[in-house]
Amino acid sequence: MATQPATKGTALRLALLSPAALRPSLGALAGFVIVTLLTFVGLMAITFFIGRVIPIDPVLAVVGDRATQEQYDAARVAMGLDRPLLVQFLAYVGDVFQGDLGHSVSxxxxxxxxxxxxxxxxxxxxxxxxxxxxxxxxxxxxxxxxxxxxxxxxxxxxxxxxxxxxxxxxxxxxxxxxxxxxxxxxxxxxxxxxxxxxxxxxxxxxxxxxxxxxxxxxxxxxxxxxxxxxxxxxxxxxxxxxxxxxxxxxxxxxxxxxxxxxxxxxxxxxxxxxxxxxxxxxxxxxxxxxxxxxxxxxxxxxxxxxxxxxxxxxxxxxxxxxxxxxxxxxxxxxxxxxxxxxxxxxxxxxxxxxxxxx
Amino acid sequence: MSPSPLLELENLRVSFPTPKGRIEVVKGLSFTLGRERLGIVGESGSGKSMTGRALLRLVRTPGAQVADRMVFDGIDLQRLSERKMRELRGARISMIMQDPKFSLNPVMTIGAQIAEALKTHEKLARRDIRARVLEMLEAVRINDPERVMELYPHEVSGGMGQRVMIAMMLIPRPDLLIADEPTSALDVSVQAQVLDLIDELVRDKGMGLILISHDLNLVARYCDRILVMHAGEVVESCAAADLQNATHPYTRGLLAAVPRMEETRAELPTLDRSAWSGT
Known part of the structure; x- marks a missing residue:
């Protein structure tokens, strides 16, 4: 009689600590995924646009300062930098979700x-x-x-x-x-x-x-x-x-x-x-x-x-x-x-x- | 009553340092207590709560306490080591704190907190501890104690929290219980229940009780003897039954300010402090 309630109490405490009790409901999980994605995309957007407005020319970094205008333009097109900023950003986001973070110049x-x-x-x-x-x-x-x-x-x-x-x-x-x-x-x-x-x-x-x-x-x-x-x-x-x-x-x-x-x-x-x-x-x-x-x-x-x-x-x-x-x-x-x-x-x-x- | 009293206190002084020097909040309190119910009444800041803490030697630094004599059941409390004092706290002298919302640990289950009070003083098998906790919860009239044991303090009401507090403080079966404003945080409807419970348990077990409160009527109803404190000093000491015949102007002032059911006064009198403090 005395042990029976004891096991019941322990079981209750275990239930409170088990992963099942902590696992968020499906709705909460969906909410978490959406919030995380938004945060992530926001982070990408801010970093991306800051990266594009800083007065450092990534093309110049690739071709060097002795390149001709033709070489420069060709590199610019090859790097996709001639496209509108928004298109560039969307392309980047698409690549990221496929696990492609692009190529490092350095x-x-x-x-x-x-x-x-x-x-x-x-x-x-x-x-x-x-x-x-x-x-x-x-x-x-x-x-x-x-x-x-x-x-x-x-x-x-x-x-x-x-x-x-x-x-x-x-x-x-x-x-x-x-x-x-x-x-x-x-x-x-x-x-x-x-x-x-x-x-x-x-x-x-x-x-x-x-x-x-x-x-x-x-x-x-x-x-x-x-x-x-x-x-x-x-x-x-x-x-x-x-x-x-x-x-x-x-x-x-x-x-x-x-x-x-x-x-x-x-x-x-x-x-x-x-x-x-x-x-x-x-x-x-x-x-x-x-x-x-x-x-x-x-x-x-x-x-x-x-x-x-x-x-x-x-x-x-x-x-x-x-x-x-x-x-x-x-x-x-x-x-x-x-x-x-x-x-x-x-x-x-x-x-x-x-x-x-x- | 036994020939030697349960508690003898002589000239207790509690002081706190301030930028202007030490200020005494208890100025030479003396009383003896048998296995009886003593009420200490006073307004906020009169030193009544500090008296309770000083009896357990729990005045927190930088506060300091001294007394000419502080003897509990033949033990000189002032000369005990901190370790011996800890063994005595809870086990022989216990204290019910004011507000269960703040005085119960928020992240420990109720069962664990009550069991801790017992485990600290007695070596018992886990099953026996559980049985004692359940029995104690039943004694404080908690229905379904097995469920309540697993709850956290924020999951129970104030009245229930205070009954848990009583269970926790009485489970090691102390000889002296100090109740420091045990009902002032509770609804009026629950106050009487909690006090009746304390009263019943104290009588059953033949404990001494010190009930600290600001409520004159309450103390008069539940105690045998009353000390009225003001500004750290006892201004009146009488049997509860004789309270209406109190002589000190402060006590008289307090009594006069108590509203009555069949009230005809248009205005309750306020305390005229110049009558006794001389300022």
Whole structure:
């Protein structure tokens, strides 16, 4: 008699957390698809038209400044730039939906292929970066809030402030000087040592996962060796933001009445902080973490340059400088999709974590 | 009544720092309490809520509390370590908070919150905890406790939330219950139900009760003894039955301001504060 209701209760809770309960209805799903498509097309439109009005001539970038007028005109027609702007745009949108992002002028390869190469490099670095940022930033923020006003709080706040104010390239260079050149703890710039290059066939494009998939642990550890310093530096920047936000969310929670209720019950301070104070702030924290992650996925030009990292930030910068509009558009679309995806993921996590939003 | 009182309090002072120096919100409060029902009445800011929190040593920093004597059932509360004090909170002295909307954790189920109060103090098998929680929910007159256990606080009404709060605070079977304005956030129609419930449970279990309220009539109805607080001090201490014969001008002023059913006065008198504060 006593166990029967217990199983019933557990079943109910499981039902609330199962994917079935979270799966949006068909209507909601359709709404999501439409909104996403509109966002996507809007993003394309803005990037496309900005790309066409900037005073850089993509034709000139292809033919060079010594070309004759005939050569210039021929190239212009070949690139389709003689057509009306709207026709160009519609043609581009059509191509994108068929998976064709056009041809890159600067690398002379299809943009889609380029992106499949550079985005995983950034993804790998950003993912490890955000793991470090969350793994350290959240506990530090909670700790600072729990010890508000003490020296612990002050030290964490100064540490987080440094993350806000230190320039990325400086920290990257100093990191290389100290940990690579000086102490020799980590490997230098690049994704792997030169003699490991090309040893592992790229399947996902994530060097460490590819190496792990084929069981080549030597390459795996070498790739991690190269990744750890730039990822730690990125992690430090997101840590700064995450720790500050966590601290202020926590301070707000710790002033709530139900925290006093928990103390009245005699609950230990550890549980007061983590089970009562921290649980409700997971929802706003997801937004903060999602935005930080998306920002890292845009690629940090500074860090990628200092560490010779062939990521999307680098690619986008080179493309911009060469008026390589197809590449710029393609990279922008990837970054835009990442933002849309992360936002959607946050929404789903909200619903799992906050009973009030179900 | 047992020879040694449940709670002895002498000269309790609670103070908070301000730019102009420390301000005392409780200025030397003393009383003894047996297993009886004591009412503390006073206006906002009179220090009555801080008294309740100080008994649990939960005045939050930068606030500070001192007392010449604060002894609960032979235990000197001021000399207990923080750990020992935590073991005592909830288990022996408990407090019902004011507004269930804010005092229940929004992201924990009701069952989990009540169970936590029990688990903190007793080592029990999971099944026994569940049985005790169900039994307690029934004791606070919640129909269908199995369903309610799985609900979140935003899914229940204020009156039900407050009954959950009572269940949570009484489940470890404390000896002293402090009820800090337990009904001021509730509808009038639910107030009596909740207070009757507290009253019944307190009598059944032979607990001591400190009922903190701003409502004179309410306190007079549910308590044996009444302390009237004003500006951090006790201005009147009497048996509930003798309230109408109170002598202090503040109490008299409060009593005069209470509206009555068969009212013939055109205007309710306001408090003339100069009568006792000397300003």
């Amino acid at each position: 690398t002379n390869r299809p943009v889609a292929e380029d992106l499949a190469r550079v985005f995983p490099a950034t993804l790998e670095m950003a993912t490890l970066g955000i793991v470090i940022g969350v793994g350290l930033g959240v506990p530090l923020g909670v700790w600072a809030a729990a010890k508000q006003g003490t020296w612990v709080d002050q030290v964490i706040r100064v540490f987080a402030l440094l993350g806000y104010s230190v320039p990325a390239f400086w920290l990257g260079l100093v990191g290389l000087v100290v940990f690579y050149a000086g102490l020799g703890w980590v490997a230098g710039p690049g994704r792997v040592d030169i003699f490991y290059e090309g040893l592992v066939e790229p399947t996902t494009g994530l060097m460490m996962i590819d190496a792990a998939l084929v069981g080549d642990w030597e390459v795996f550890w070498n790739a991690l060796d190269h990744l750890i310093l730039p990822a730690a530096i990125l992690g430090f920047f997101s840590l700064a933001y995450i720790a500050r936000m966590t601290r202020s969310f926590m301070l707000d929670q710790l002033g709530q009445e139900y925290i006093t209720t928990a103390r009245v019950k005699g609950v230990s301070e550890w549980r007061v902080i983590w089970a009562h104070g921290f649980r409700p702030i997971r929802v706003p924290l997801i937004t903060v973490i999602g935005l930080s992650y998306a920002a890292l996925l845009e690629g940090s030009v500074m860090i990628e340059t200092v560490f010779s990292w062939p990521g999307i930030g680098n690619y986008l910068t080179v493309a911009l400088l060469n008026a390589d509009m197809n590449a710029v558009l393609g990279a922008t679309l990837v970054i835009g999709s990442v933002f849309i995806l992360i936002n959607k993921l946050s929404d789903v996590l909200y619903r799992i974590l906050d009973p009030r939003s179900r």
